[in-house]
Structures are given as C-alpha cells and as structure tokens.
Amino acid sequence: MSILSELFQRRKNKKTGSTTDQEIFDKAGVxxxxxxxxxxxxxxxxxxxxxxxxxxxxxxxxxxxxxxxxxxxxxxxxxxxxxxxxxxxxxxxxxxxxxxxxxxxxxxxxxxxxxxxxxxxxxxxxxxxxxxxxxxxxxxxxxxxxxVGGKKGRSIEEPSTQTIIRGPKDGFVESLETNVGLIRGRIKNPNLVFESFYIGRDSHTKLSIGYLKNVVNKDILDEVKKRINQIDTAAVLDTGNIEEFITDQNFTPFPLTYNTERPDSVSGNILEGKIALFLDGTPFVIIVPTVFTDFFQSAEDYYQPYFMTSFVRIIRYISFMITLILPSLYVAITTYHHELLPTQLLISVQAQREGVPFPAVVEILMMELTFEVLREAGIRMPRAVGQTLSIVGALVIGQAAVEAGLVSNVLVIVVAFSAIASFVSPIYNFSIAARLIRFVLILVASALGLYGIFVSLIIMVIHLVSLRSFGIPYLTPVAPFKMEDQKDVFVRFPIWADKGRPSYLMTQAPLKKKRFTRPSPPPSNSEEGSE
Structure with a gap:
C-alpha cells in the first residue's frame, strides 16, 4: 500500500455530513x-x-x-x-x-x-x-x-494581482457560474466534474470543487470533501475563510494552499491532477494540494520560451533569499563580522554610519517598519493616490532620514532592495511569509550574528519539511527528492520533454502525453537533388 493511501486509510470509514437545506429551513421555522x-x-x-x-x-x-x-x-x-x-x-x-x-x-x-x-x-x-x-x-x-437570471455583476477583466505580459487576460469574477464557465471553456472534457456544497449556517454560501475524475487521486479527493463537510461556522465570505478551515493543523506563516484569480492557472493545475475550490462571491480560487515550489511558478512561465522562463524562475528563488536574509546579513556583518567586508567597502560603510546614533539593529528595524507602513498605506489608499503616496513617501522619508543622520545610505539601499525583491513572488501571501521571517532573522542576527542566521535557517527548513498539504510533503519534490519531477522545479524543461504529471500526486493517469518526436527541418533542395 502506498504511503499516501496509508495516511488516508484510517479516515475512510469515518462518516461525515454537510448541512442540508431541510435542516437549514427547519431551524428557520419554515x-x-x-x-x-x-x-x-x-x-x-x-x-x-x-x-x-x-x-x-x-x-x-x-x-x-x-x-x-x-x-x-x-x-x-x-x-x-x-x-x-x-x-x-x-x-x-x-x-x-x-x-x-x-x-x-x-x-x-x-x-x-x-x-x-x-x-x-x-x-x-x-x-x-x-x-x-x-x-x-x-x-x-x-x-x-x-x-430568470440574476443581476449583472462585474464584467470579466484582467486579474489585478497576477498580471502577465503574454497569455490570456481574463480573470475570475464574483459569480460562481461565470468562473466555472471560464474553466469549462478551457477544458472541454466530460470527465471535468464540479461538485457543490453549501457552507455557513447563516450565509449558506455555495462552494464548488472542480477536478478531472479520471485523473485525480481518490484519497486526496475524499480528504478534501471530508474537510469541507466538517466546516461548521456561521458564514464564509471569501476563500480565505475556507483556507483556515481545511488546511492541515500547523502553526506556520507559509501558505498551505495556492490561491489565484487566473482561469488559465486553475485549468493547468486541474489538468495536473489537483483540485480547485470555487466560492460564490469571490474571484479567488483555491488549489490543493500545494507544495513550496508552486509559489515560484507563474502561468506565464508556460507561454514564454523555456530558456527565458528558467532564468526568471532562478531570479525568483534568489529574490526570495534576498528578501529573507539581506537585512539580517547587514546587521550581522556591521555588528560582529567586519572582517568579511573588503577594506575599502568597510571604511565606506563605517564612515556613513559615523554620525548615526543608533545601533544597526535599531536603525534597520526603524526603516523596515517605515517601509511596511508605506506599503500598507499604498494598498489601502484610493488607487489614484496610493501609488504616488508609496513612491514619494519612500523617497522623501528615506532622503530625510539620511540627511538627519538617523540612518546611513547603505541601509536605505539594503532595505529598499529587499522590499523590491519581495514583490517578485507571483503569489502575494507567500511574500508575506518571507517578510515576517525577515524580522525574526534581524533580531537573531543582532544577538548571535551569522551563527544565529544559519541556525534560524536550519530550523526554518526543518519546519518546512514537517509541513503537509492534504498529506503531501510541503517540500516535495525536493525533500523527499523525486528525480522525475525535476523538469519543472528550479528550471523549466521544454513542454514536449515534460510528459508526466507530478508523481507525488499519484494520479490515476500519470502521463500527460505519449512519446513525442520533435520535428526536424525539411531537407534542402541540394540534398534532394543529390539523392
């Protein structure tokens, strides 16, 4: 018996049920x-x-x-x-x-x-x-x-949170029927199934799960249904509420589900053998199960040449590490490890910090908090002034802080670069995890230097290895390492070379395509004449 089957075997015989419309209206006195x-x-x-x-x-x-x-x-x-x-x-x-x-x-x-x-x-x-x-x-x-037909809602527009240069420009809206139709338009397959549930004792919000019944892993599907049936709450207004009810019980800043408002991304994941959760009233769709490497992939990766895509994907991994450790490295090096810097650079850095009255950790925490406030204000402000506020505010405050001698020029560069790198991730809630851990690493670096940073990173990796998303190890296919799945992790192989679905999903149909031979150039006229 497979490991995944063993994980779910003890739960199969446990009866679960959802609230029916009869129970709902009995309570309402109908x-x-x-x-x-x-x-x-x-x-x-x-x-x-x-x-x-x-x-x-x-x-x-x-x-x-x-x-x-x-x-x-x-x-x-x-x-x-x-x-x-x-x-x-x-x-x-x-x-x-x-x-x-x-x-x-x-x-x-x-x-x-x-x-x-x-x-x-x-x-x-x-x-x-x-x-x-x-x-x-x-x-x-x-x-x-x-x-008769409901009132007209928002028209289909380009997604606001996951923009791309090349690829489809349509995005999900607040209508469940419209969103399901966008998937049906891309996957014209009778095996594409959508099952409905009603969540919330007071709101009775419609939830639909979509999957390919001839591909999806039955154990994972049963587990998803079981967790949905166990939801007992007054109301759900967004898929974010659903996430907290169905994700594995782990105290972690890392998201264990993947959310998107792109129909092409959802369609691609369904074809891989994953399950999509649609909620009426929200344009964001949840995809489960999710692994760590999913958050470094974008729908546009499969529309651009694979050399360019592989380069950009490596940039995303590097940006994640920059967001995570660059501020803490600045604190550790300027506080404890001056010998790691070249002499000229060390003299330049110390000269800029000569008039700063605060230690490096206080200096960088002030600027990090300032940038977080500006980022949040730019999001919450009206769209016409939000972007201007965040850009102008960052420039004015940064320049004023340097001229007032509160921070150094090098620190402003470090904080600004790490903040920009956090936006490289295609999924917003994944970048939030890096931003939160960054503050922990800064505090540890101020006390223990590079040793504290390395120990913290080791603890983070141990934590990631322990996470599960519907029974799937969070770091797979890296840990446990699966060679057959490496064609779409750190780099992207050509689409014709990636023939199989992710092996960790253990789908009913492991292969996406049969053997494919790349076309060769036609023979030239000279070769035909010689024959």
Whole structure:
C-alpha cells in the first residue's frame, strides 16, 4: 500500500455530513409541507419574508387557474422577469384554458426556460433565495421555479494581482457560474466534474470543487470533501475563510494552499491532477494540494520560451533569499563580522554610519517598519493616490532620514532592495511569509550574528519539511527528492520533454502525453537533388 493511501486509510470509514437545506429551513421555522391551497402557501411565505422589502408577490391567472408569482427583487433581473415570465402569461391569458398539471402550464407558457418543480416549501424558499421566480397555482401539489437570471455583476477583466505580459487576460469574477464557465471553456472534457456544497449556517454560501475524475487521486479527493463537510461556522465570505478551515493543523506563516484569480492557472493545475475550490462571491480560487515550489511558478512561465522562463524562475528563488536574509546579513556583518567586508567597502560603510546614533539593529528595524507602513498605506489608499503616496513617501522619508543622520545610505539601499525583491513572488501571501521571517532573522542576527542566521535557517527548513498539504510533503519534490519531477522545479524543461504529471500526486493517469518526436527541418533542395 502506498504511503499516501496509508495516511488516508484510517479516515475512510469515518462518516461525515454537510448541512442540508431541510435542516437549514427547519431551524428557520419554515414548514416543510407544500399545501394545495394557494392562500396557505402565500401565508407561510409572508410570515417568513414580512420584514424584508425585496420580497414581492404578484397575483395572476393562468388560463382559468388562480396563481401567484413570488420572487426576491434583489437576486434576479426584473426586466428579464417581465419579458420571459409575465409577458407570456399576459399573452396567453386570453385563451382561458384550464391546465390539469403544472407540467402542462410549463409546456404551454415556458417551453424554453430552465426550470425545476418544487413540492416542499423548503425547496420553494431555497429556489427563491437562489434567484428563481416561483409560480404557485391553486389546487396543485407542486410549484414551478423558473430560472430568470440574476443581476449583472462585474464584467470579466484582467486579474489585478497576477498580471502577465503574454497569455490570456481574463480573470475570475464574483459569480460562481461565470468562473466555472471560464474553466469549462478551457477544458472541454466530460470527465471535468464540479461538485457543490453549501457552507455557513447563516450565509449558506455555495462552494464548488472542480477536478478531472479520471485523473485525480481518490484519497486526496475524499480528504478534501471530508474537510469541507466538517466546516461548521456561521458564514464564509471569501476563500480565505475556507483556507483556515481545511488546511492541515500547523502553526506556520507559509501558505498551505495556492490561491489565484487566473482561469488559465486553475485549468493547468486541474489538468495536473489537483483540485480547485470555487466560492460564490469571490474571484479567488483555491488549489490543493500545494507544495513550496508552486509559489515560484507563474502561468506565464508556460507561454514564454523555456530558456527565458528558467532564468526568471532562478531570479525568483534568489529574490526570495534576498528578501529573507539581506537585512539580517547587514546587521550581522556591521555588528560582529567586519572582517568579511573588503577594506575599502568597510571604511565606506563605517564612515556613513559615523554620525548615526543608533545601533544597526535599531536603525534597520526603524526603516523596515517605515517601509511596511508605506506599503500598507499604498494598498489601502484610493488607487489614484496610493501609488504616488508609496513612491514619494519612500523617497522623501528615506532622503530625510539620511540627511538627519538617523540612518546611513547603505541601509536605505539594503532595505529598499529587499522590499523590491519581495514583490517578485507571483503569489502575494507567500511574500508575506518571507517578510515576517525577515524580522525574526534581524533580531537573531543582532544577538548571535551569522551563527544565529544559519541556525534560524536550519530550523526554518526543518519546519518546512514537517509541513503537509492534504498529506503531501510541503517540500516535495525536493525533500523527499523525486528525480522525475525535476523538469519543472528550479528550471523549466521544454513542454514536449515534460510528459508526466507530478508523481507525488499519484494520479490515476500519470502521463500527460505519449512519446513525442520533435520535428526536424525539411531537407534542402541540394540534398534532394543529390539523392
């Protein structure tokens, strides 16, 4: 039995369950039974929605049958309701026919609309909350819920947090159906499955997981479903809330899930055998399981030549180390290890620090905190002035601090370069981890010098090795080392040379493509003549 199977075997027989719509509406006081009497049904709805302004009831006649339409004005398009529902009823009213069943009414008036029949008040209320217009007819044992269409949301635009030069420019929006459609448009495969869950006792937010059923590892999929079913909270408003519920129990600053608002990135990970989590109301999608090296890869890596991509990826790893240790190295060297600097450079650095009244650790902590404040202010300020504030603020404060003798010129360069390097990571929340650890390394370097930095880095690596993401070691395929997965880690091999899916996922279909022979140049005319 594989190691991954053993990790999940003890959990397979544990029964889990999610909150059903029946349990939800039982707690809300909604009776389950649907009455044939139209007045009783409308009376129950009025009891439930009497305090909300967006509930509307329109009494109508369909042929010779008394009926009413109930809906919530804030979750559907009223113009579409008028054109698709009210207008056909108004035109067909002159016929004065009697329809024996609700199915006959649908076939006569709404033959092309998406619909569902509801025979309980639970399902009727649930349909209204999801943007359906419900038609109840007197003396009928079920109602007709018509999918009119919701209000228009934000249009599809380029992602704001993960920009690229070459590649698709569309990004996810707040509509779950639109986001799923963006994936369907890229992966036209009947094996692409989307399963739905409802999370939150009060919010009942729709969550969908997407995967390729003929590729995904069943053990990982079962574990994802189990953790989702165990979520017990009042409401979830973003995938960030979901992350905290489903990630492995570890006290760590490193993200154990990968979030993105790029449909091409999600599609690529699904094709690799991973699982995507979509939440209604947010443009950010979670991908699980996640390993450390995922945060150094960008969707654009697969659209540019592999030589250029490999160079840029190495730059990302170097930038991560610069962000992590450059400020602490400055503190350690200027405080304890002067002999590591060339004589001319040492004289220059010490000359600049001659009038500074603070030790190196205080000096660098002041500037680091200043840059963090400017970074946060630039994000929170209105977009028209935020970028100007962060740039001008950094220049003015840095120059003023140097002229006032509070910090040295070299320190400003060190802090500015490490801050710029933190933005190289394609994923924002991963750079936050490096920024947090940087402060710890600065304090350790001020007390123990280079020895403290090296010991701290060793402890960090030990911590990374101990992490798991849905049973997958966080540092794989580096530790444990997997040779077959090295074609897309530190450098990117040509796409035609990378034939397999990540082996650590243990997917049902390990190979992405069959043997591929690169095309050779056609023979020249001289070679043809000689033959």
């Amino acid at each position: 009776p389950k039974h649907y009455f044939k009497d139209l007045e009783k049904n409308t009376e129950e709805l009025l009891k439930l929605f009497h305090d909300t302004y967006d509930f509307q009831k329109i009494e109508i006649k369909i042929g010779s049958n008394h009926a009413c339409i109930c809906f919530l004005t804030t979750v559907l398009d009223k113009q579409a309701l008028s054109l698709q529902v009210l207008e056909p009823i108004r035109e067909g009213f002159q016929e004065k026919e009697s329809y024996p069943t609700i199915q006959d009414i649908r076939e006569a008036y709404f033959p092309t609309m998406s619909f569902q029949y509801v025979d309980t008040l639970h399902r009727l209320v649930w349909s209204m909350l999801n943007g359906y217009a419900v038609i109840m007819v007197d003396q009928y044992s079920s109602a007709l819920a018509l999918e």
